Amino acid sequence: MLNNSDLILVAGATGGVGQLVVAKLLEKNLSVRALTRNKSKAEKMFNDQVDIVVGDIRYPDTLKRAIENVTHIICCTGTTAFPSQRWDFANFFEAKNSPQIVDSEGVKNLILATSKNIKRFVFVSSCGVLRKDKLPFNILNTFGVLDAKLSAEKALEQSVLSYTIIRPGRLIDGPYTSYDLNTLLRAKTDGKKGIILGTGDTLNGDTSRIDVASACVECLNYEVTINKAFDIINSGERSPVINWEKLFSEIS
Template sequence: MISNSDKILVAGATGGVGQLVVAKLLAKDLSIQALTRNRSKAESMFEGRVEIVEGDIRYPNTLLEATNGINYIICCTGTTAFPSLRWDFASLFQPANSPEAVDGEGVKNLLAAAPQDLKRFVFVSSCGVLRKDELPYNILNAFGVLDAKLMGEKAIIASGLPYTIIRPGRLIDGPYTSYDLNTLLRAKTDGKKAVKIKLGDDLNGEASRVDVANVCVESLFYDTTVNKAFSIANEGERPALTNWSQLFTTM
């Protein structure tokens, strides 16, 4: 069981899901180390409440300090599914920040740097990774984002480390880029829809970034999520209180 003495590394901590994961971990008084490419951005966002380490999963030599003494890793890194300025085109055919570089090779680099006694590696993947040749996922995968996510998943499973793979539907709500930690801590699911979780890759629809962050954090408290890959979406009427134990037991 995770405890306050455990240290959690959040990769992609300033991204749309990552910043919410950090906020949820803070709300539980857990010890956090934020891995970021941009220290000043992270310092502004998290107001000195988390330990910040500068690194980039695309470059293995930047990860050794970040993973030293870490007990849990939550990997929320990613880039756009289609070519954009975020791809950072080093050359026409080898963008430096492509899905393959981040979600494929980058995840492999993070795994290689992870301590051998790591208690859990949580990875935010995507619905459709096992259906990437079917509509509408073949369109989403036109530039290889699902291929890259699946590459990362396979590397995680092959690593022998305990893992939890989360496959959200189309992300909604946020990202909350106000750089206001109080805003992050108050973030709610705009759609007010219930969380649905299912083993495998069978769900469709939308998934709130807030609830994806919730699942990343809550899964650390349940052994039923160890070495499991499951999809998440929001649908139906939301109960007053989400019963995570029941969701993780019956998925």
């Protein structure tokens, strides 16, 4: 159970899911440390309400300050599945931000830097990591993003850390990167569909970034989610109030 003495590090804090995770942690009056490459962007977004640490999961020597005294880590880092400006090309064969470098090696760097005494390491992965040879995931994996996510999952499972792996479907709602913290705190899903959790990478569908962020935070309150990987999509009728305890208990 999260409490006021906890310090939660959010890696990828200014990304589409990460910034919503930060907002939801702040809603609960929890202490948050944001790991970011862009200090000015984080300062503008979070309005001095979080501890901002400049670092880069691609470079292990930049992570020491970030992980000091943290009790939980929520890793929302990631790059695009297909080549884009975000890949930061030197040339086609030398992308500094490719899935292999960010989603695999970078996450592994963060895992290795993390103290074994941490209470939980939450990793946002992807639906399809176990179905990479089947449509539509074989197309999504054309440039290896699912290979990279699965590699990071395995590293986390083989570590000594207590972990939770969250596998969303195609992300909808947002991203909200042009908004300020006040807007993030008011963010509501535009979808009218409920939340479905599953195990074994069997679900297909869209997933609200807001619901992914909520799952990242809420799973920290329940022991049944320790050392588990679960899928999350939106489907069916949405309840006025989401009962996370019930949802998690059904996949335990």
